[in-house]
Amino acid sequence: MPRPIRLNAFDMNCVAHQSPGLWRHPQDRAWDYRKLSYWTDLAQLLERGRFDGLFIADVLGIYDVYGGGRDATVRHATQVPVNDPAMLISAMAAVTEGLGFGLTASISFEHPYPFARRMSTLDHLTDGRVGWNVVTSYLDSGARNLGEVAQLTHDNRYDVADEYLEVCYKLWEGSWEDEAVVRDRAAGVFTDPSKVHGIGHEGEFFKVPGIHLCEPSPQRSPVIYQAGASARGRQFAAEHAEAIFTAAPTKEILKETVGDIRRRMREVGRDPYDARIYNLLTAITDETREKAWAKHDDLERYGDDEAALTLFSGWMGVDLAEYDLDDPIGEVESNAIHSAVAAFQQADPDGGEWTVRDIARWGVIGGLGPRVVGSPAEVADHMQEWIDYSDVDGFNLAYAITPGTFIDVVEHLIPELQRRGVAPTEYPPGTLREKLFGAGPRLPESHPGASYRRLAEPLTTGAAA
């Protein structure tokens, strides 16, 4: 029995997400991000392809490293303008039944008390199809505009993150008992107040004495997503995450990454397969290999080097505008770039040293993630090979153009995967968590959030706290 391939779609509420310049392609609809119909159409398409979920990235800030400012970023719409992703979800939920929604929100945006309420509201209104991609990092340009919490986060981001999650878990898991809501119309009693508890949280960064404002939702805690790449980020993911996004450029690096994450999960007492791991990938496919490559070459023509460099400069903190496009990458002073580029160079048949231009060219389709071009069978082979080799669970599919890239996947690749018996033809029943793991809708007992289900005595309602 071949191993199933899990798929997420990767998008962002902006024009140029991971394909710098390709918004100019005549078939690209990325700039329709402002319209609800773009999102509802996309959600229905992905549901037709039985994707696990739509994963929506976010930054609350602007990339301003390239050229020492934000002008090129604005010109190329490199993840700016960028709208709030949480506002999209209810409209998509209303036109789908099985698709999950992974929402990115940084702990530096707002206090956990209103945030926990927003996620619970989403979990109710989507019937338990929501996940939270916990972001602990930030853009400096954003943090400067966000005041206190952002400053706190800047100095101790993982300490703040641990406590932020603790507050959220207490609110989601520990405040309302399962039997608290009685809905007794005859007695006029909706909730039994003795089963609703103030969380009494007094921490280093937050004080939250009161009760959660929402009754228990289908999943209580949303599915926790994470994408941290640093060692500390991986550790955080190993402790909390149920879905993890990686961006390894080669299957060798991916194998090492996946192995490290699963080892860390085992060490913290979790089942190493209690997190689904998805690697970033951009797949360009069509009916045949020839058509796929023709499509790829057409797409690539619309890529914009400068736009790509605005993105990479922002990610890496190095102003690539200071280099000539033909400068060898070796001259760029950034370890982050070197490790990424080393991998690509390895895969490059020419074997020559990459220049700044080469990395920009690579990045115009799918950012710094790997890409695969080919017939449905070739792409499917490639995916299976990576999964078998690296023990990854699936892929987070970025687009070259949207929804074109996703349409090709749904029309050409998914049927091939279904024929091979590695992609579902129907959604499993239940919440997103049930779809991902086949167990219950709530966090498993081994998850740290589950430990807040029975909060320590004494408990009082929010009023008296």
Added chain:
Amino acid sequence: MTPALPKRISVNAFDMSCIMHQSPGLWARPEDQSVRYKDLRYWTELAQLLERGKFDSLFIADVLGIYDTYQGSGDASIRRAMQIPVHDPVVPVSAMAAVTEKLGFGITVSATYEQPYALARRFGTLDHLTGGRIGWNIVTSYLDGAARNLGMERQMSHDERYELAAEVVDVCYQLWEGSWEEDAVLEDRDAQIYADPEKVHEIGHHGRFFDVPGVGLVEPSPQRTPVIWQAGTSPAGRAFAARNAEAIFTVAPTTATLRGYVDDLRRIAGESGRDPGSIKIFTEICTVVAPTDAEAKARYEDYLSWTDYEGALAFYAGVTGIDLSQLDPHQPLEYVDTDSARFALEIFSKADPDRDWTPSEVARFVGIGAMGPVLVGSPQTVADELERWMDEADIDGFNLAYAVTPGTFADFIDLVVPELQRRGRYWQDYDEGTTLRERLYGPGNRRVREDHPAARHRRAIHRSATDVAAAAATA
């Protein structure tokens, strides 16, 4: 002299993302759907119903805390689902927008706990996704419980809350109006330019509460600034509302009381340089309507038998700070020598000086439509009353609270709207305006008026005056 045409009566539905909004106890009636507040279809069905009735908008209240004054605890509120549990009201907006074309959405968000940078982005996003049908009801939160959970020992002082709100709002105005010029977005595929960076500006805000140096993250949306709602009644609240509000939401027991408020507010607005008539005023009402007066009266009596004493007094205590829990339910308030009883009596005597006000009568009053008047009768009777309120109080319309949802709205739409249409006081259909602001100011008026404080942050095309002066100086 031709008599002026009677003013169109605008109606907004008043709801909240919770079970028991303004009619404590009535959730238990079998036909009431408020328990479906966590079902997305409740919201999409409601939006479609309201659009069928040509309502201006759906107005959604919010609190970020619980009512815990009654008996010094939140237990009664929790037991009776008195605005707890309560969801985030912004979340269902996009789903409702996707199934409607004209209905507006007035969403309550407290200015007390938000980072304006993130908040401005949220409303900018909603303005795009709804095609300009969003409004922001700015509240300055008053619940101590909410403050404690957000890391403040207690609520800030009343005046300080308004100072904070003023700065939050001002930062938002700058981000919405002043950061991206009207023609900043070029979408020029051939030249590879999405937006012209010269036409996107840092707002450079350095204030008492916030530093926001950067650019807005949202490109110009249909309205830019959402329609600004406010409900302030205190002196500081009135000043804030007179300065910022385009629409006011209020509640008053009589047309005379309301008229006093309306005149005062328009006077203050005029003094601060705004056209007094540009502030649209909506008062809360609840209607119980049936084909005949007798049937409506019978239904009202039936509703009254479902009102919930504990829930009503818990709500009343939460919003007024007056806890009547120690009193005998049937003891007349005039014989009770406590400050809270005296204060309660003063409020309710205005609503009805002839009634013998007891805690039980207070609960009956609050039990349907909360602190607002309830109009009971045939479509003709209710229409007469609506016209009387409009004309005597010089208001622009109503926020219609429900006794049962969506029943109260459906009855209003099926019975009262046709009657008002016959009288020429309600429109036959929406006009060609597509944004919420056009509901207030007529087709074509999508942006804040020139006399609104947000307009001050608009930029001249291409360059500000200082840029021009600086360029001239160096030339």
